[in-house]
Amino acid sequence: MSSQDNEQQPSLIGGHAEYIKGATESIIGNVTGSQAWTNSGEQVKSHAVDTMKAAGERRDPSQGFGKVEQKLGQTTGCEGMVKEGEASKRSD
DSSP: OOOHHHHHOOOHHHHHHHHHHHHHHHHHHHHHTHHHHHHHHHHHHHHHHHHHHHHHHHHGGGGGGGHHHHHHHHHTTOHHHHHHHHHHHHHH
């Protein structure tokens, strides 16, 4: 597999970073009243969720963090982390 293939693979970490970027843009848009920033942030967040879902589908459940990941997902409101944590917890 070439490095170009790796760059095109969806990444959970990259998806989370992209989501944080989108959330930040949305907050800036809401605070400043800029609809363009708000819309951009929402689009970025939507793309990030798709990226995380795609990465989650390719992930090996045995490589998760189990209960820790599940609890962190519950704390942050990330449904994907809750599901991934549950799946990796079962494979322990």
